[in-house]
Amino acid sequence: xxxxxxxxxxxxxxxxxxxxxxxxxxxxxxxxxxxxxxxxxxxxxxxxxxxxxxxxxxxxxxxxxxxxxxxxxxxxxxxxxxxxxxxxxxxxxxxxxxxxxxxxxxxxxxxxxxxxxxxxxxxxxxxxxxxxxxxxxxxxxxxxxxxxxxxxxxxxxxxxxxxxxxxxxxxxxxxxxxxxxxxxxxxxxxxxxxxxxxxxxxxxxxxxxxxxxxxxxxxxxxxxxxxxxxxxxxxxxxxxxxxxxxxxxxxxxxxx
Numbered sequence: 220x221x222x223x224x225x226x227x228x229x230x231x232x233x234x235x236x237x238x239x240x241x242x243x244x245x246x247x248x249x250x251x252x253x254x255x256x257x258x259x260x261x262x263x264x265x266x267x268x269x270x271x272x273x274x275x276x277x278x279x280x281x282x283x284x285x286x287x288x289x290x291x292x293x294x295x296x297x298x299x300x301x302x303x304x305x306x307x308x309x310x311x312x313x314x315x316x317x318x319x320x321x322x323x324x325x326x327x328x329x330x331x332x333x334x335x336x337x338x339x340x341x342x343x344x345x346x347x348x349x350x351x352x353x354x355x356x357x358x359x360x361x362x363x364x365x366x367x368x369x370x371x372x373x374x375x376x377x378x379x380x381x382x383x384x385x386x387x388x389x390x391x392x393x394x395x396x397x398x399x400x401x402x403x404x405x406x407x408x409x410x411x412x413x414x415x416x417x418x419x420x421x422x423x424x425x426x427x428x429x430x431x432x433x434x435x436x437x438x439x440x441x442x443x444x445x446x447x448x449x450x451x452x453x454x455x456x457x458x459x460x461x462x463x464x465x466x467x468x469x470x471x472x473x474x475x
Contacts, residue, residue, distance in 0.1 A: 221291055221315075223333065225282040225471050226396050232277050233351035234358050236415050237270035237451045241360075248367075249446035254375055254461070262423070269414070269421045270451045276347050282471040283344060283352050286317075286385035286398050287406060288329065293318040296329050306463070307382070315384040317466040319404045323434050323456075326407050326467040333469060340472040346410040346435040346453065348470065353401075353437070353450040355394020360449055362400040363391040367448075372401035373441045374448050382441055382464065401448035404466035405436040412455060425455040440464045 237245065245267055250260040290307055291314035297304065306320030326343055334341030344352070353362045361367060369376035371391040373383045385399045392398045400406075412435050414420045425433060433455040439447030442461050447454060456465065 221289065223288070223292065223469060224285040225469075226285045228278070228281050228283050228348075228352050228395050228397075230278055230280040231351075231356070232275050233347075233354060234273055235276050235347050235350050235451070236273040236418075237267070238273045239271065241273070241451070242267050242271055245446065245449065249444065252444055252446070254442070254444050258424075265421055265423050267452075268419065269412070269453045271418050272415060273451075274416055276351070278348065278351055280473045281344075281348060282473065283348070283395075283397055284468040285392075285396065287404060287466045287468045288318050288326075289385055290314050290316055290318045293329065296332050300328070300332055302328065312382065313384060315386065316382050317385050317399070317404045319382065319464045319466045321407070321465055321467065323407050329467075330469055334471075337471070340474070341469050342472070343407055343409040343467055344470045346408040346437060349400075349406065349408050349437045350450050352395055352397045353393050357394050359394065360451075362393040362397070362448075362450060367445045369445065372403070372439075372445070372448050373399075374402035374439055374445045375441070375443055376445050377402065377441070379441055400438050400450075402439050402443075402445075403441055404438075404464045405440050405443075405447075405454065405462070406438045407465060407467045408435050408437055410435045412453065425457060428458055429455055436465060 250263045436454045
């Protein structure tokens, strides 16, 4: 197994979410480019309201895996503890592609196992930690910059049509050096959806299909549009078949 590569994310204050102006700009840019044209501008606008308001969050330092967990790394876990084989491994995808087709509980089980293996406390990131790591010190809109660029991530507009190795876009990391946070596979976080401070609870397709108590996913995937690769974008485990490409990465808690 190739070992997990943890990157230090420094303590600091990060801006999480979107302002009303950023939400309006997002809707203007992306509402007419959705993967599902049956969804209306009004529906899209409601989804994005989950990002409001933008607010500061203070973070202690932590370490986050540079890349999502791969098939090779997950296969080592299965060899040690056993468990359901995720679809990416059943399909025989490359060792260095992200493992996908996992429930949140399976990701938690891996985190516990790798923590025991390393003698450290390991877990999934919160959605705020994920966004902080993606935005980097310059509070970028996308992990690689403030303008969408289909050449810098594996999303629908990139035209790849399937998952890519986790280091395919390593030349375009976040400002903290974390890679593949835009597209490829969506990533589980440990956070359950709730409105941000002074925000409103948003009922939409996710709440109707998943209930109001769902885990937040981040980052988008190869078969979703670039809107979902925005650092602020909040998503969830939609039951549709094109939303099953779910992977994860791991936090190692700083001690002392």
